[in-house]
Amino acid sequence: MMSTDFGKITRVHNIPKDEMANLIRSIAAEKHEAGQPFYILDLSTVERLMDKWSHSFPNVKPFYAVKCNNEPALLTKLANLGANFDCASLLEIDTVLNLGISPNQIIFANPCKAISHIKHAAAVGVNFTTFDSKLEVDKIKKWHPQCRLLLRIKAPSDSGSLRPLGKKFGALPEEIEPLLHYACNVAGLKVVGVSFHVGSIAQDPTIYREAIANARAVFDVADYLGIPKMQILNIGGGFRSTPLFEEIASVVNEAVPDFFPDPNLKIIAEPGRFFPETAFTLVTHVIGKRARGEKIEYWIDEGIYGSFRPTLYNSCFVGIKPISMKECCDIRESTIYGPSCDSLDAVAVDIKLPELELDDLIVFYDMGAYSKCAGTKFNGFDMLSTPTYIVSTNST
Template structure:
C-alpha cells in the first residue's frame, strides 16, 4: 500500500517554512490561532486588523484544505499519480504547496512549464499534456528535459520529430461518451479508435516511442461511469500497439474532470474496478490523473468590498470591486452554484455577520462599465452599506486563471493571503 499523506502539525510546519523561504507572490502569511479557525475567521481578521492597508479584492488560500484533498486522493485512488492541471489555477503558492506534497504537474504551455520548474520541481514530474503545441514551446520542453507529451494527429508527430526527437508520446484518444459534462473536451481533442493504427504507425515510422494512452471524459458534471468505458478503450489501444509490434506501453492517463465532493468517492470506485478488470495483467503499469478543479476549487475564498449602493424600492443594488471580467467569471455559467456570505464592516454594527437578518432581492454588479458585469440577480442579501464585504467560497477553479484586466480593473490574483497553522 502507498503511504498516505497525513495532515500533521509537522507537515504544516514544513509548508510554513517553505513559503517563508520561497518568496512566493503573496501579501503576507496569515497565521491562524488554532486548527479550528475557519477561512471566514481569517478574512474577518485581515479586514479588522488592516482596514487601511488591505488591498481589495483579495483571496485566501487555505493550505489545510490542500493537504486534506491530497490525503483523500491518495486514499481513494492509491494507484493513480496526480498530475495537477496547472491551467485550472496557476497561483504559485498553490503550486508550491502541491509540489511539497508530492504532486506532479500537467502543463500545457511554455509559461506553465517555466512556472513549475521555478519551484525546483524535476522535469520528470511534468507531462506536456497539450496535443497541439507551438514549435517554440516544443523546443523549450526539449531544452529543459520535459520528455513526455500527448498527441492526436500526424502533424504533431512531425513537429515533435523535428524539434524534440527524444520525447516520448502518449496518444490522446476520444472517449465514446462524455455524458453530462458541461465542458466536452472531446469536441477539440482525441483520436477516434479507427484513427489509432495510423497514428501509432506514424510515430513508429518517425522513430518516436509511444509509451501510453490518455483520455478525458469531460469536466463539470461528467458521468463517472464514463471512466470505465474510456479505460476499456485505452486497453484496446494498448493491444493494437502490441499487434503492430511496437514496444510495450506503460502509461494510462485517465485525464481530469474530478470534483472534490462525494463524486470522487463514486468515480474512484469505478476507476479502481476498471483498472483492475482491464489492466490486471499489465506489469509495471503507471496510472496518472490530471486533477485541476479537484485541488483548486475549494482551496480559495474570495473577499470583495461593497463600493457602491442604490435602492429602488425593495430592490437593492450594489457594486463590488471584482466581477465577471475578474475572479467571478465562473458565475456566468448556470451550473456554478454561488456560495455568498456577508460581513458588515461598513455598517453601524461593525464586524457583524448577516445570517439571521431580513434579506432583500439584490443585484450585485462588478466594477467595470459593462452592464454585462452582473454577478448576482435578485439574490437574497441583508441590506448592506459602503465598505461592507461579500465573501464567495469555492473560488479557486478557473477564476483568477481566466480573469482579465478589462477596463483597468484587476482581479484578486495579485492579492493572495495564505492560511496555515502556527
C-alpha cells in the same frame, strides 16, 4: 493563534475555522480598502484533499493541471505532498520549473503545441507529452525526438460532463492504428501509453469505465503493430471534491484491473479543480449600492472580467457569505454587480442577502478553480494582481 503581519503572502498557522471571519475582517481592515479584493488560500484544505486523493486513488499519480490555478504557494504545497504537474504551455512549464520542481515531474499535456513551445520543452528537459495528429508527430520528431508520447484518444462519450472536450481533442477510433504506426514505425518515436479526458466536471462515473475499455483497445492495436509494450494510462481529469468523486474512484479502481491486469501498468491523472476549488476564498467589498423598490443592487470590486469569468458557467458551485460591519437586518432580494461599465457584469442575480452598507464584505467560497487565472485588465480594473494570503486551519 493568528498572525497580524499581513504582507502580500502571509503564512498563518493553526487557525480554527470558526475564526476565519475574524481573520477576513482583520486583513480587510489592516491592508485593503474598498476596491481591493483579496484571496485566502487554506493549505490545510489542500493537505486534506491530497489525503482524500491518496485514499481513493492509491495507485493513481496526480499531475495537477496548472491552468486551473497557478498560485505559487499552491503549486509548492502540491509538490511537497507528492504531486506532479500537467502543463499546457511554455509559461506554465516555466512557472513550475521556477519553483525548483524537476522537469521530470511535468507532462506537457497539450496535444497541439507551437513549435517554439516544443523547442523550449526540449531545452529544459520536459520529455513527456501528448499528441493526437500526424502533424504533431512531425513537429515532435523534428524538434524533440527524445520525447515520450501518450496518444490522446477521444473519450467515448463526454456528454456526462459540464464541459465536453471531445470536439477539440482526441484521436478517433479509425485514426488510432495509422497514428500509432506513423509515430512509432515511421517517425521512430516512443509512444508509451494512452491518454483520455472525459470532460470537465464529470457527472457520470460510468464514462470512465467506457474510456478505460477504449484505452485497452489502443494497447491491443499497439501490440498488433509490434510497438514496444506501452506502460502508462492517463485517465485525465473531471474530478471535484464531492461524493461523486468516490463513485468515480470506485468505477476506475474496478475497471483498471478488468481491462489492464498487468501489475506494472502506471496510472496517472490530470486533476485540476479537485485541489484548489475549495481551498480558496475570495473577499470583496461593497463599493456601491442602489435601492429600487424592495430590491437592493450592490457593486463589488470584482466581476466577470476577473475571478468570476469562468463561474458564469458553474456559478452554482460558489458559496456566498456577507460580512456586515453592523448587526444584521432585513433580508432583501439582491443583485451583485462587478465594477466594470459592462451591463453584463453581474456576479449574482436575484439572491437573498441581508441589507449591506458601503465597505461591507461579501465573501465567496470555493473560488479556487479557474478564477484568478482568468482575470483581465478590462476597463482598467487589474484583476491579475489580486493578492493571496496563505493560511492553515485546523480541522475543527
